[in-house]
Amino acid sequence: MITSFLAKALGRNIVIAAAILLALAALVPALNLLTAPDHALHVPTYVVSLFGKYLTYALLALALDLVWGFCGILSLGHAAFFALGGYAMGMYLMRQIGARGSYGNPLLPDFMVFLNWKELPWFWHGFDKFWFAALMAVLVPGLLAFVFGWFAFRSRVNGVYLSIITQAMTFALLLAFFRNDMGFGGNNGLTDFKDILGFNIQSNGTRSALFAASAIALALSLVITSGIVRSKYGKILIGVRDAESRTRFLGYRVEHMKLFAFVVSAMMAGVAGALYVPQVGIINPGEFEPANSIEVVIWTAVGGRGTLIGPIVGAIVVNGGKSIFTAAFPEFWLFALGGLFVLVTLFLPKGIVGTARQFVERRKEYRKAREAEAAAFAAEPQAAE
Numbered sequence: 010m011i012t013s014f015l016a017k018a019l020g021r022n023i024v025i026a027a028a029i030l031l032a033l034a035a036l037v038p039a040l041n042l043l044t045a046p047d048h049a050l051h052v053p054t055y056v057v058s059l060f061g062k063y064l065t066y067a068l069l070a071l072a073l074d075l076v077w078g079f080c081g082i083l084s085l086g087h088a089a090f091f092a093l094g095g096y097a098m099g100m101y102l103m104r105q106i107g108a109r110g111s112y113g114n115p116l117l118p119d120f121m122v123f124l125n126w127k128e129l130p131w132f133w134h135g136f137d138k139f140w141f142a143a144l145m146a147v148l149v150p151g152l153l154a155f156v157f158g159w160f161a162f163r164s165r166v167n168g169v170y171l172s173i174i175t176q177a178m179t180f181a182l183l184l185a186f187f188r189n190d191m192g193f194g195g196n197n198g199l200t201d202f203k204d205i206l207g208f209n210i211q212s213n214g215t216r217s218a219l220f221a222a223s224a225i226a227l228a229l230s231l232v233i234t235s236g237i238v239r240s241k242y243g244k245i246l247i248g249v250r251d252a253e254s255r256t257r258f259l260g261y262r263v264e265h266m267k268l269f270a271f272v273v274s275a276m277m278a279g280v281a282g283a284l285y286v287p288q289v290g291i292i293n294p295g296e297f298e299p300a301n302s303i304e305v306v307i308w309t310a311v312g313g314r315g316t317l318i319g320p321i322v323g324a325i326v327v328n329g330g331k332s333i334f335t336a337a338f339p340e341f342w343l344f345a346l347g348g349l350f351v352l353v354t355l356f357l358p359k360g361i362v363g364t365a366r367q368f369v370e371r372r373k374e375y376r377k378a379r380e381a382e383a384a385a386f387a388a389e390p391q392a393a394e
Contacts, residue, residue, distance in 0.1 A: 023235040026318050027228040030064075034224035038217040054213050058288050059332065061220035063325050065285040068227045070308045070320035071234060072277035077306070078315030079238050080270045081250035083168075085302045086175030087278050089182050090150035092296035094279030096186075097149060099199035099292040100133060101142030102210070106203050119201070120194045130192045139206055146283035147276045154275030155268065162264035162271075167253070176299050183297035198293025205287050216288070223284045227321070230277050235317055237273070246270060307350045313360025322362055 037052055044051040069091050076082040108115040112122040116129055135141040157178060161171060189195035208215045237243050248256040249266050257263045286292045304327075312323020327349070335342045357364050 020235060020239065022318055023231060026321070027231050030224045030228035030231070034221040034228070038214075038221050041213060041217050054216050057213075057216050057220045061216070061223045061288045062285060063328050064220070064223035064227050065281045065288070066305075066308065066328055067321040067324040068223070068230055068281035068284070069278050070305055070312070070324040071227070071230055071317065072274040072281065073305050073309050074314055074317060074320040075234055075237070075274045075277070076267075076270050077309060078317075078320075079243065079250060080246050080267055081253075082267060082271065083172045083306070084175045084271075084274075085172045085299065085306065086177075086179040087274070087305055088299070088301035089179040089297055090154065090275040090278035091282040091285070091301075092182070092186075092292070092294075093150045093153065094146040094282030095286040095292040095296060096193060096199070096282075097136075097142050097146035097279070098283040098286045099202075100136040100193075101139060102202040102205060102287060103199050104133070104137040105205070106201065109203055110201070118194075118199075120197065121192070124189055126192075133192070143283065146279045150275040150279035150282075151272050154272045158268045158271040162267045165264075176302065179297055179299050179302055183294050183299075186294040186297060194293070196294065198291060198295075199286075200291040200293075202287065202290055210287055210290070219284065219288050223288070226280055226284060230280070231317060231321070234277075237270075238317070242266070242269075304346070307346060309360075310350065311353050311357075311360055313363035313366075316360065316362045316366065319360045319362035323360065326361070 037057060040050050041052055041057070069087065072090075073084060073087050076084055103118045106118065110119040110122075112119050114122050117126060121129070136145070157175075161174060166174060185191055186193050187196055193199070202210050204210060205215065208218075238246065245256065245261055246266055249261075249263050253263055282296075308324040308327050309320040310323070311327055312321065313319025327346075331342060331346075334345055338345075353360065359367060
């Protein structure tokens with residue numbers, strides 16, 4: 010009964026995808042806990058970490074799909090929100106090192122000791138607590154998105170101009186975080202993490218738990234996003250995407266509609282960044298690179314924007330291909346990525362999931378047409394009699 014209700018409220022495909030993610034979140038840690046390392050069902054730690062990273066990328070792509078696929082906002086700056094969430098978690102992990110650092114200072118991270126900082130900056134206070142860092146990983150990207158969106162949407166900046174401004178925002182943050190005097194580790198960033206919530210960050214159990222947390226976060230975000238786009242607000246959001254002027258003429262505050270979606274999307278990206286950092290073990294200004302935001306656009310386009318499930322598929326498929334391709338031909342990966350985007354744009358404009366959905370719908374329409382023809386043909390002799 011509950012499953013039937015959720016299927017009607019959120020869509021059958023969304024419920025299935027969320028159930029698969031939750032099953033993975035439970036199955037992988039259970040297998041590694043109950044089986045020996047050399048057992049056939051045991052998942053290697055590097056595979057768990059790799060796919061945990063893919064799930065955070067999928068969450069980032071889902072965040073972009075909310076604003077691009079359903080609101081028509083092509084953001085080229087979502088890497089900024091992702092990186093800010095990552096830095097919030099990285100600051101917490103650095104505070105957990107304490108006296109175990111190279112310089113043995115219990116209060117200051119190693120890079121601050123190296124740069125002769127005398128005391129902890131005010132904005133680092135509170136990051137010794139996990140709940141505070143988790144809160145900042147959501148609030149800081151959300152606040153930046155709110156301030157940026159408030160001015161941009163009220164000024165009615167649209168289209169390519171908005172995309173360029175979001176990319177400029179990301180590049181400005183990149184330059185700022187490269188500075189040593191900003192207090193975020195400069196070019197080297199934050200690394201050499203030891204513990205998270207008191208557990209060794211390198212242990213197999215912690216890796217499995219981070220994978221499970223990523224899968225659960227992605228499943229919950231998928232359900233929440235589906236609820237948003239299938240609500241009355243979601244229908245208005247699609248109206249903004251397809252005919253903004255007409256929606257505004259009907260009396261809706263278009264800038265408020267955009268702002269809400271943009272802030273929610275930024276918060277989701279921040280959660281993705283916070284889950285990403287402990288799994289890769291480092292966060293540096295390179296995560297702000299505009300090229301990273303463009304890659305997220307490619308994942309979403311390949312999977313199928315405006316489908317919710319498509320960006321998840323696209324992120325996993327493209328990054329899986331990247332892992333394989335860069336191992337064999339590392340110098341050609343960017344050419345392959347650009348070629349993939351061109352091919353998808355020309356031959357699969359709706360992406361993998363969108364094209365598959367279109368094919369299924371056409372098959373259904375064809376089947377209904379054949380059934381109607383057969384029924385009409387069977388009725389003709391009776392009409393003649």
